[in-house]
Amino acid sequence: MVIVYMCYGSAHSSVVAASIHVGLLPTDRVPTYEEIISLPHYDKTSNNEIGTLFYMGKDEFGNEVYIVGARNGRKIVTKAIYSFLSLYGISKKDILVVDALPTIGLTTKIGGITSRRLGIIFLGRPITVYGILKKYNNFVKLVTDVKTKFQIRS
Template identity: 55%
Template sequence: MKIFYYCYGSAHSSVIAAAIHVGYLPKDRIPKDEEFLKIPYFDKTDNYEIGTPFLMGKDEYGNEVYIIGMTNEREMIKKTIISFLKESGIDLNQIHMVDTLHLVNLKTKIGGLLSRRFKLVNVGRPLTIRGIQEKYFDFVNLVMKVKRRMSEN
């Protein structure tokens, strides 16, 4: 199975969900700032990388877990990816796509904009982390729901 967590720019919400999924982040507590900074791709994806899937790792079931940014065109890009995979003979039952953008609060949005678009990393990144910390258990709940679904298949 290949699991794709997707969001706007593959720098924040998809990274957090995938990091929880593969065990980079804990499920039972809110991580400290420095724990977020150790995650691959966290607040690092550039605009030209949007649309590129990045492998975050494998989960305990051997599923490959990816992140991908899809800007405001999430449904169109998702449809394109699925159509391409189908035409390539890939079993669509082996693909699971999870939108994470609905978990992003205003702090994370503003922090991401400051950090990624305006390159004000010293201001934006801490704000992004605060926003994610506020919603952290929503991310954990989403990942646990995905894992339950995967274990049923």
């Protein structure tokens, strides 16, 4: 199975969710600031990379896990992923696209705008991490739910 965590810019919520999924972040505690900012792709995706799938690793079941940023076109990007992969004989039941954006709050959104859109990284990045840490249990729940659904489907 291919699992794709999707968010606005593939810089924050999708990175954190996918990192939990593949074991780069813990499920039994809130990670440290350093653990978050050291993640691959965290707060680093540029505008021209929106819509690009980034490989994050394999989970314990051997599923490949990716992230993608879709801006405000998450429904369209989801449809495009499913339709493109179906051209290669990959069934919709073998792909799971997960919207990670609802896991974050206003703090992370403000930090993301400050860092990614306005380019004030030294200010925005710490704000995003603070917001992620405040809502970390949302991410753990999302990933746990995804893994539970996967086990039911396999």
